[in-house]
Amino acid sequence: MNERTSQELDVVILAAGKGTRMYSDTPKVLHKVAGKPMLRHVIDCARTLCATRIHVVVGFQAEKIRSVIDDSDIHWSLQEQQLGTGHAVKQALPAIPQNATVLVLYADVPLIAPSTLSTLLESAGDSRLAILSVLSQNPYGLGRIIRNAANQPIAIVEEKDANEQQKLIKETNTGILAAPASQLHGWIDRLKNNNAQGEYYLTDILAMAVSDQVQVSAEVTEDETEVLGVNNRQQLAIVERQFQLQQANDLLLRGVSLADPKRIDIRGKLECGRDVEIDVNAVIEGHVILGDRVRIASNVYLKDAVIGNDVHIHANSHIEDTNIAQECQIGPFARLRPGTRLAKNAKIGNFVETKKANIGIGSKVNHLSYVGDSELGENVNIGAGTITCNYDGVNKFKTIIKDGVFVGSNTALVAPVTLGKGATIGAGSIITADVEEDSLAVARAKQRSISGWKRPVKK
Numbered sequence: 001m002n003e004r005t006s007q008e009l010d011v012v013i014l015a016a017g018k019g020t021r022m023y024s025d026t027p028k029v030l031h032k033v034a035g036k037p038m039l040r041h042v043i044d045c046a047r048t049l050c051a052t053r054i055h056v057v058v059g060f061q062a063e064k065i066r067s068v069i070d071d072s073d074i075h076w077s078l079q080e081q082q083l084g085t086g087h088a089v090k091q092a093l094p095a096i097p098q099n100a101t102v103l104v105l106y107a108d109v110p111l112i113a114p115s116t117l118s119t120l121l122e123s124a125g126d127s128r129l130a131i132l133s134v135l136s137q138n139p140y141g142l143g144r145i146i147r148n149a150a151n152q153p154i155a156i157v158e159e160k161d162a163n164e165q166q167k168l169i170k171e172t173n174t175g176i177l178a179a180p181a182s183q184l185h186g187w188i189d190r191l192k193n194n195n196a197q198g199e200y201y202l203t204d205i206l207a208m209a210v211s212d213q214v215q216v217s218a219e220v221t222e223d224e225t226e227v228l229g230v231n232n233r234q235q236l237a238i239v240e241r242q243f244q245l246q247q248a249n250d251l252l253l254r255g256v257s258l259a260d261p262k263r264i265d266i267r268g269k270l271e272c273g274r275d276v277e278i279d280v281n282a283v284i285e286g287h288v289i290l291g292d293r294v295r296i297a298s299n300v301y302l303k304d305a306v307i308g309n310d311v312h313i314h315a316n317s318h319i320e321d322t323n324i325a326q327e328c329q330i331g332p333f334a335r336l337r338p339g340t341r342l343a344k345n346a347k348i349g350n351f352v353e354t355k356k357a358n359i360g361i362g363s364k365v366n367h368l369s370y371v372g373d374s375e376l377g378e379n380v381n382i383g384a385g386t387i388t389c390n391y392d393g394v395n396k397f398k399t400i401i402k403d404g405v406f407v408g409s410n411t412a413l414v415a416p417v418t419l420g421k422g423a424t425i426g427a428g429s430i431i432t433a434d435v436e437e438d439s440l441a442v443a444r445a446k447q448r449s450i451s452g453w454k455r456p457v458k459k
């Protein structure tokens with residue numbers, strides 16, 4: 001990259017195609033890899049190269065793409081008709097100064113790594129054309145790199161234009177290239193569409209460079225997966241798995257234990273402390289932070305959560321927009337909804353749902369309960385089957401439960417209601433009024449016993 005520090009770098013991302021083979025109402029480049037549109041992956045990659053300008057060429061559903069990718073500094077170019085990759089680059093050229101280096105990226109090649117592009121830019125140097133090629137196991141459908149007897153690349157031939165002998169070539173075009181803008185303007189102007197697809201192929205500039213005696217280099221990348229293009233949903237799935245495996249391997253190498261690196265999906269950002277253990281089928285979305293020694297059991301979903309040291313999340317728990325302090329125990333089968341805050345050592349057991357709930361130090365909601373719009377103090381014990389009735393069908397109300405309260409099983413707490421410090425609620429109660437501290441509230445029909453009861457007999 002040093003060679004061009006004095007120069008400007010314009011990245012052109014091609015994203016105008018319809019993606020016919022996706023059979024989708026969504027433009028191809030908005031289809032997601034790890035929860036993020038493919039175009040966004042490519043833009044993020046371009047940003048790491050410190051580009052002077054990033055241009056995105058859009059056409060099919062341009063407005064939809066611009067509404068999803070709303071970065072204010074992107075230079076948008078409209079390609080009204082998709083007449084080919086060369087024609088697409090042409091749309092961005094008016095906004096590119098003559099002295100710049102142009103790097104062309106494809107929005108449907110989302111896993112490209114910044115380090116590969118840095119190397120390509122280095123070999124593009126001052127006035128050379130550098131293309132990125134790859135040795136493909138299965139080159140079908142891709143452009144083939146034609147080399148002369150001296151092994152210099154001299155042309156790219158598309159699958160549909162290739163003869164039988166050319167089809168045997170395994171070195172293929174990734175589509176990614178870097179060129180001096182001064183030369184690119186002229187080459188693009190000279191493109192013709194007299195080929196099998198009737199398109200203006202960007203790839204034809206390679207033969208032009210050769211005839212103009214401009215030096216051409218073809219960087220061969222070793223990593224075929226990095227340059228995988230997505231044209232259909234099968235390829236999208238392959239790219240998704242590849243990306244997930246990459247993330248899992250990064251976690252392992254940073255000291256996180258994964259029961260199976262093939263069975264974790266991270267669609268966002270996961271930060272982990274030391275000695276974190278994650279069992280199979282965890283799905284992570286948004287931004288999740290796990291403290292030291294956190295254990296995540298199987299089939300856990302975590303979205304936008306901060307989880308403290310020594311917390312254990314048991315199997316099949318679903319946790320969203322939640323903050324959990326150290327040493328808490330969650331699940332199995334717990335559902336923590338947005339706005340749940342657990343203080344140290346709290347416990348949420350099976351089939352418990354919480355929402356907008358602050359749960360104090362050492363408090364326990366062990367089984368089959370709903371706690372919503374609630375404030376729980378320290379060392380509160382909520383019995384099985386307790387429901388905070390927070391909603392009258394129109395408005396939401398709060399339940400306040402002070403320190404040391406004991407709520408017996410199968411209790412309904414009809415909000416707004418406050419249970420004073422140390423209060424005890426008898427099982428099966430329907431509590432509609434505030435309960436004083438250290439008192440017992442029982443609100444249920446009194447038990448009757450009828451002695452010598454005779455059961456009915458069959459007639």
Ligand code: UD1
Binds near residue numbers: 014200
């Ligand atoms: C292209 C290359 C091929 C290469 C392959 C690698 C050409 C002619 N062919 O073929 O050599 O092996 O990529 O993946 O360049 N696009 C536009 N406007 C258009 C046409 C395409 O913006 O008019 C965009 C698409 O949205 C896509 C990218 O350019 O992001 C590539 O287009 P696509 O039609 O998928 O090209 P391939 O046939 O894959």
Ligand code: CA
Binds near residue numbers: 108229230231
């Ligand atoms: Ca493609």
